Amino acid sequence: MKTNIEDLINQAINRLQQQGTLDAALQPKIQVTRTRDVAHGDFASNVALMLAKNAGWQPRELAQALIDALPDDDHIHKVEIAGPGFINFFVHQQTTLDIIRIILDRGDRYGTSEIRHGEKVQIEFVSANPTGPLHVGHGRGAAYGATVASLMRAIGCEVDCEYYVNDAGRQMDILAVSVWLRYLQQLDANIALPDNGYKGDYVRDIAAELVRHHGGVFVHDPRLIMEDMPPDEPAGGDKEIHIDALIHRAKQLLGADCYRVIFEAGLDTILADIADDLEEFGVHYDIWYSEQTLADRHLVDQAVQQLQNSGHIYQKNGALWFRSTAFGDEKDRVVIRDNGQATYFASDIAYHMDKFARGFHRVINIWGADHHGYVPRVKAAINALGEDETKLDILLVQFAILYRSGERVQMSTRSGSFVTLRELRNEVGNDAARFFYVMRKSEQHMDFDLDLAKSQSNDNPVYYIQYAHARVCSVIRQLAEKNLSHDIAAGNDNLELLTESHETDLAVQLAKYPEVVEKAAINAEPHLLVHYLRELANQFHTYYNAHQFIVDDAGIRNARLNLISAASQVIRNGLELLGVSAPEMM
Template sequence: MKQKIEELILQAVETLKAEGFPGLEIIPHITIERTREAQHGDFASNLALMLAKPAKVNPRQLAEKIIAALPRHEAVMKVEMAGPGFINFFINPNSQYQVIKKIHDEGREFGLSTIGAGKKVQVEFVSANPTGPLHVGHGRGAAYGSVVADLLQAVGFDVHREYYVNDAGRQMDILAASIWLRYLEECGEVVHFPSNGYRGDYVREIAWDIHKSVGNEYRRPIALVLEDIPADEPQGGDKEAHIDALIDRTKTLLGPPLYRDFFQIGLDNILEDIKADLREFGVDYQQWFSERQLMDDGSVEKALERLRAGGYLYEQDGATWFASSRIGDEKDRVVVRENSQYTYFASDIAYHMNKLDRGFDRIIDIWGADHHGYVPRVRAAIEALGADKSKLTVLLVQFAALYRGEEKVQMSTRSGEFVTLRQLRNEVGKDAARFFYVMRRSEQHMDFDLKLATSKSNENPVFYVQYAYARICSVLRQLDEKGWERNLLLGMENLSQLTEEHEIALLGTLARYPEVLERAALQYEPHQLIHYLRDLAHEFHTYYNAHQFLVEDAGIRNARLNLVCAVKQVLANGLGLLNINSPEAM
């Protein structure tokens, strides 16, 4: 419809141009908007306002001219000039009814489109370090990322969802050492647990499992473990030096193969937990990409070689630097440390090279907002690798501050004091959790009130939308109980009897759905879909209160049922995209 109007306007402008009307050489992008108020019709164009200046005419006069030049179209009932020079289009209701047939015919496909044209898009999200279970902070990225991916798929992109597993590096070493120390405790050693170790209960559980299967085989006297280890912070030392020394000691005392086992058991354990957690949260991946693999198969070295060939690497202070400040970063970055270890950034460069080599048209990284300082250097890396840096989109998700009522919940992964995503799901359920996370614009700081989300009452917005769906199902059950059958054809023949204000409004909202999907997908803004669904549910509830559907007149009854079933279908489609259930009864 929007497109048709656009074409009509374009034709009108061409006509005026042919008549020698001045100032129409440059036609701005024609924007057709849905109006906010019914008295302004269904669609509006501000073209006359935009053109008034170059054409040096009064915008109201220009609008009149354009309207006069508009070709006739059966779907357009009336065109009006209004306000400072808006052109308002009133759509013929008969053409509005078509949407009900369309929704019925297309069913679950209604709203999907092909504007993505099968372009390959990779979406990487969550990618939390596998050093512990996911917490509620990761939940937002998980919900947001999965919905963005699903939306892109819905509008025709070929979407590849990926989780980057940081299974190399110091954090993992700290985890391995933490597990071993807890294991020693199981063996009966008295351990002063390092302040910088992972203190969560899950570490004890892993240690407990190991002890159960191998007994005291890996036990070493604690005195030997602590020999010459610099003091921890509470004892007046440096916690980083303390933990690093403990990691080295763990490696020496266990020996490489055994150390590897502890490391691997911890990794496998936690990664399995994360995978299961996300699956239960309705988040699926095509690929779990290992950082360690990049290290092992020489990809990092290859990536650095490519940078070196481009003249972007140099040596200084014993380290190797990437001259990222030459291409947008605020300073240069180390890629190989003085101790000849790669930095995390080095493997990330390799990872992005790998993404580029796999031929994605678009690469989307979804990160926590605290990583924003990292964006320019990754962009620089892509440019230095010789790729088009516009291929990369980084979406930053702001933190969700957690509250229990008024009280803010403090969180720290190391100390183990945090609410896990699993706990949240158990408390509020998958549907409410997903809905809440995605309800707000991603760049918006969000307060997640556990108390509110836990309350299974009317305060909880997800129920409002689900209730609309359940209500429609209930109406259909009532139909059956009253001994009536739905007559689809009769309903379609009587659509023109849907003349109530609420019915016309619903038609417009239903017709909007494909546009909402498209916008939400292309702008990576799932919250637009949520708001739409709330609008739709609200209009349905209003309609429900104002009019009886199951009336004696079979024509009107079936027409209304067709409308209501169209609402049901769109609610199900929208909720489905959000991976939220559409319950037939609540």
């Protein structure tokens, strides 16, 4: 209907331009919006206001001229000028109610479209280091990314979800050493974990598995391990130097093969745990992309070489620097360290090159907001390599701050005293977690109230929406008990009996759904859908309290049952996109 009115206005403008009453050079952007106030009709356009200045008309006079030039349309029964020059459109009630027939016909496809048909999109999200289980901060990125993917699929995109596995960096070595030391402890060695080590219980579990499968083959004398070791921080030293030395010693004593076994035990166990966790959370990935394979395939070398060939690299202090300042970055960045090792950034350049090489129309990275300073250098690299930077969108997600009993829950990764995503899911359930995470705009800091999320009460917005769905299901169940039936065809034939204002209001809300999905998808803003569904649930509950659906008059009964069935269909479709269940009973 909205696009329909846009067409009508376009025709009117063309007609005026052909008549010469309006400057033919004007190319207005037609804006048609749904009105907030019923007195303003169903749809309104500010086109006359936008055009007036350049056309040299008074807004209201231009509006009148446009209305006079407007073609007739069966769906519209009144058009009027209001305020400073808005054009308000009043739609026939039959047209409004017809959406019910459309929804029941399209079923779970209602709200999907092909406006971005065939657009190949890649979304990379979470990509947490596999050095420990996912925590609640990662949960927001997971829920957000998965929902954005669903939304984009709903408008016709072909979406690949990808997890970039940082399996090559120093953090992984620190994990491997942590596992090894726990392993030695479990075999009664007197040796402490370094200040910088990973101390979570999961490290002990991995070590225990090593003991079970390999016995004592990785045992070395603690005195030999610690011999000539630079002191750790508590002993007055530098913890970074200490742990790097420890990593070096571990590789030396264990040899490459044994070190590899321990390293991979840590990596594989944790990655498997992360994958399970996400799968249980309803977050599915198409590709798990290993950072290590970039180096193995020499893609990192190639990326650096390519930058070098195009003159964007220089040498300083024994390292190779990328001149990112030439592309708007604050300072130049090292890609190859003086010890010959590539930086994480170098890998990331190679990774993004590979993303572009894979032919996506659009590449989306979802990062924690603490990485925002990293955005300019990645875009700089993409520009330097001659790729189209506008294909890449980097969406930032702010942290979620947990509250329990009104108190802020403290989190710390290294100390191991943090709330994992799994703990959160067990505590509040997947539905509430998915819903709460996307309830707020992603770049907004979010307070996550654990007590509210798990409360099975009227305070909880998840239940509010699910309850509306369950209520409809309950009504349909009641029919059988009363020996009545729901005849959808008869309902469609009697839609004109839905004359109550609650009924037209609800139908209007249902008609908005595809517009909401489209906007939420294009802007990557799932919270719009959340707010829409709440409002829809509210309108349904209001209607429910005001009117009986199961009435003796078969015409009205079937029409009303069609309306509430359509409402439940839309709620189900919307919750599906959010990854939240729509129970028939609760």
